[in-house]
Amino acid sequence: EVQLVESGGGLVQPGGSLRLSCEASGFIFSNYWMNWLRQAPGKGLEWVANINQDGILTYYVDSVKGRFTISRDNAKNSLYLQMSSLRAEDTAVYYCARDPPGDDAFDVWGQGTMVTVSS
Amino acid sequence: DIQLTQSPSFLSASVGDRVTITCRASQAFGTYLAWYQHKPGNAPKLLIYVASTLQSGVPSRFSGSGSGTEFTLTINSLQPEDSATYYCQQLNNYPLTFGGGTKVEIK
Secondary structure, eight states: EEEEEOOOOOOEOOTEEEEEEEEEEEEOGGGEEEEEEETTTTSEEEEEEEOOTTTTEEEOOGGGTEEEEEEEEGGGGGEEEEEOOOOOOOEEEEEEEETTTOOOOOOOOOEEEEEEEEE | OOOOEEOOOOEEEOOOOEEEEEEEEEEEEOOOEEEEEEOOSOEEEEEEEETEEETTTOOOOOOEEEEEEEEEEEEOOOOOOGOOOEEEEEOSSSSSSEEOOOEEEEE
């Protein structure tokens, strides 16, 4: 079964750091661009960052540039999001999602992990 | 950045109705537009990609059309399980952006 499972969410103080993980199974992870997205409470979906198959290319939404780093370990079928200098507005459910070659859409999503930034 | 504006933001319709959601872009792009269905507590589900291609396993009552700056998602014969929030997304330019969402309620 094709599956993405996020972990690492939790409560963190403003200015703190957190590392999210996304473990993939059921498909050849190294063939896919991978993405992180988020949904703040009561808000819509927001794309956060993505990374290409070999980890060389990365892109970010402006609001997280310089604070978040996306990375992957193809040997471990895992995607990561290192988050630092966290702000209250980073509070959200964070999802990972895969982007099949040529389809230009996110066809498999994880269930999400909640990140709460609060003192 | 490409801004996507969905309308309406909320709609209430009856089982069997035909429903249309519009997604308008702040600038023209090709057809790298996707539609997702999102139910509370669940992962978003891909319905349509490259504006009009139905994702495998998605019921044929869902269809997409459009290009340039205006795109539509149509649900023919609305079903109770279609109660959800629907989002459009452009994948033509970075940052990838979503519309604000359309919440569909079943009367």
